[in-house]
Structure formats: C-alpha cells, structure tokens
Amino acid sequence: MKNTKSSGSVLSKIFSLRNIAxxxxxxxxxxFLAYPIFKAFAGSLHDWNPLVGTYEWVGLANFAQxxxxxxxxxSMLNTAIFAGVSTFFRIxxxxxxxxLLSSKIxxxxxxxxxxxYMPTITPLVAVSFVxxxxxxxxxxxxxxxxxxxxxxxxxxxxxxxxxxxxxxWKDFGYATVLYLAGxxxxxxxxxxxxxxxxxxxxxxxxxxxxxxLKSSTLFIVITSLISYLQAxxxxxxxxxxxxxxxxxxxxxxxxxxxxxxxxxxxxxxQAVVLFLFTGVLxxxxxxxxxxTDLS
Numbered sequence: 001m002k003n004t005k006s007s008g009s010v011l012s013k014i015f016s017l018r019n020i021a022x023x024x025x026x027x028x029x030x031x032f033l034a035y036p037i038f039k040a041f042a043g044s045l046h047d048w049n050p051l052v053g054t055y056e057w058v059g060l061a062n063f064a065q066x067x068x069x070x071x072x073x074x075s076m077l078n079t080a081i082f083a084g085v086s087t088f089f090r091i092x093x094x095x096x097x098x099x100l101l102s103s104k105i106x107x108x109x110x111x112x113x114x115x116x117y118m119p120t121i122t123p124l125v126a127v128s129f130v131x132x133x134x135x136x137x138x139x140x141x142x143x144x145x146x147x148x149x150x151x152x153x154x155x156x157x158x159x160x161x162x163x164x165x166x167x168x169w170k171d172f173g174y175a176t177v178l179y180l181a182g183x184x185x186x187x188x189x190x191x192x193x194x195x196x197x198x199x200x201x202x203x204x205x206x207x208x209x210x211x212x213l214k215s216s217t218l219f220i221v222i223t224s225l226i227s228y229l230q231a232x233x234x235x236x237x238x239x240x241x242x243x244x245x246x247x248x249x250x251x252x253x254x255x256x257x258x259x260x261x262x263x264x265x266x267x268x269x270q271a272v273v274l275f276l277f278t279g280v281l282x283x284x285x286x287x288x289x290x291x292t293d294l295s
Contacts, residue, residue, distance in 0.1 A: 040275070043268035051262045062269035071245060072253065072270065079249040082164060083228035089168045090224055091217065094175020099209075101176070102183045113180065117173040124170070128237035131166040135238075156246040159239050163247060167234060175220050182216035183209070218289045222282055229278050250274050 044063065047056045066072045097116060101109050119127065134141045135152035143149060152162040186209065194204050210217075232251035235241060241248040241256065250270060258267035 037275070040268045040271050043264055044272045046265050048265040048268065049262050050264060058265065062265045063273070066266060066269050066273065071248065072250075074245050075248040075250045075253040078160065078247065079229060079251070082160065082167075082231065082249060083225050085164050086167045086171070086228050087221060087224040089164075090172050090175050091220055093168065093172040094220070095179050095213075095217075097172070097176045098179030098183055099205075101180060113177065116176050119170045120173040122170070124233045125237055127166065127170050128234045131162075131169075132238050135162050153239050154243050156243050159243060159247050163234055163238055166238075167228070167231070171224070175224075178216055178220055179213065182213045186212050214289065218285065222285055225281060225285075226278055229274065229281075 045057065045059060047054055047058045047062075100106055101112055101116075106112065132153065133139075137143055137149065137151045140152075142152065150158050152158045190208055190212075191204065194208055199207065230251045232249060232255050235247050235249055235252045236255065239247045241252050251274070254267045254270045254274070257263045257270065
C-alpha cells in the first residue's frame with residue numbers, strides 16, 4: 001500500500017510539473033510571439049507614432065506607401081543578394097570543411113571543429129567592430145595582406161561584398177558542425193557497395209553523399225535564409241546602410257523607420273511584408289525539396 005501511495009504521489013508531482021511547464025510555454029509564446037505578431041499586423045494598418053501618442057486607422061495606406069517606395073525595393077534587392085550569396089557560400093564552405101574534417105588525413109579534428117565553430121558563438125557586434133578595423137584602408141589587415149587599395153566600407157561597389165565576407169566567415173562553422181553530424185550518421189554499407197561497384201570519389205559524392213545529406217542541407221538553407229533576411233546588426237555597426245543606400249536591407253530599413261524616425265506604422269507594414277515573404281519562401285523550399293506535402 002505504501003508503494004502504491006508513493007507511486008501515485010510521484011506521478012501527481014510529475015503531472016503537476018508538466019502542467020506548470022506547459023502553462024509557462026503557452027504564456028511565453030503568447031507574450032513573446034503571438035502578441036508581437038498581432039501588434040505588428042494591427043500597427044501596419046495605423047498611423048502609429050508612440051512619441052506623440054498617434055495611433056490612427058489608415059487601412060492599407062502604409063502598404064501602398066512602401067510598395068511605391070524605391071528605397072523599399074532597393075532594400076529588398078540588397079537583402080536577396082546578401083541572403084542568397086551568404087547562404088550559398090555558407091553551405092559550400094561548411095560542406096567542404098565537414099568532408100575534410102571527416103576524412104582520415106586530418107589530425108586534431110576536435111580542436112579544428114572548435115576553432116571553426118568559435119566565430120559562430122562570438123557576439124556579432126564584436127565581430128563587426130573587428131572586421132571594420134580589418135577593412136580599414138589605412139591600417140586594416142585586408143588591404144595590407146592582399147596589396148589592394150580599396151576603401152571597402154565606404155565604396156558603393158565593395159561595401160556589400162565586405163559585409164558578406166564577414167558574415168560568411170562568422171557563420172560557416174554552423175554549417176560545418178551540422179554537416180559533420182550528418183556525415184557521421186551516413187550508412188557505411190552504401191559506401192562499401194559503391195566501392196565494390198567501382199565508383200570513384202566524385203561519383204560517390206554526387207550520387208550518395210550529397211543526396212543523403214539532403215535533409216541537413218534543407219535545414220541549413222531554411223535557417224540561414226530566415227536569419228539573413230532579418231539581418232541588420234552588421235549593417236548598423238559597419239555601414240549604417242551606406243554609402244548611400246548600397247547596404248540598406250529590409251530589416252535595417254524597418255529598424256530605421258521604427259527607431260530612428262518613429263514611424264511604427266510604416267515599419268510594421270514592412271515587417272509584415274518581410275514576414276509573408278519569409279513564410280512563402282520557406283514553403284517553396286519545402287515544396288521543392290519534396291520533404292513535405294503541401295497540397
């Protein structure tokens with residue numbers, strides 16, 4: 001009887017803790033996810049300036065304004081270029097290094113894995129300041145090592161490539177670790193069968209390794225695109241959107257409208273467009289990959 005009572009007491013405590021955890025998660029997502037999304041959608045339909053207490057209904061006027069704004073479309077194009085190029089090289093470098101680290105010719109693998117992943121966990125603001133120094137045309141290491149004479153962050157042709165280079169350097173370790181985990185879990189018998197059939201290294205990579213890493217690649221692509229579509233910290237720190245509007249991205253434009261000009265209505269409309277664009281892009285990625293049924 002004592003064992004039965006003690007077991008019932010333990011179970012009741014477990015269920016009580018589970019209910020508390022579920023309640024906490026519901027409240028957390030309601031406060032920090034659902035409410036901000038609702039507020040952004042509602043704010044996009046209003047002339048909203050918290051400094052002067054303005055919150056007046058304007059309907060779709062904010063959307064009409066941003067869709068006819070040249071700077072908005074410039075920012076969208078810059079965002080697409082930044083996200084696409086950064087994601088592509090993140091995947092290429094991450095996969096190449098993962099294959100190298102998983103091979104038998106490389107020693108000290110654990111140390112190299114930590115070294116490559118270290119930039120990923122380094123604060124972005126700190127990394128941005130370091131790379132600002134490296135890109136400096138007078139005493140920066142980039143121009144000194146390469147022998148170039150480029151004013152990277154103040155040249156409209158080089159500012160965006162400079163930020164992309166910094167972003168790739170910081171983030172490729174994330175892809176490397178994920179690909180390494182995927183490679184370590186690949187079935188060995190498939191490679192043995194390919195070797196018996198006479199497949200060379202290139203054929204094995206494109207016919208076996210790459211297809212088997214499809215889920216890892218999809219995950220990296222989706223998380224990278226979502227992250228890069230929202231990127232603004234490196235642009236704020238390194239160029240403040242300049243020179244001119246050459247490094248304006250949609251997230252930086254939202255930040256500028258909301259916290260520089262306090263035009264929260266227009267900023268909310270831009271955020272809604274970004275939200276919808278990101279959602280549609282994610283669905284397209286799943287559809288193209290064939291990993292889920294969206295019909």
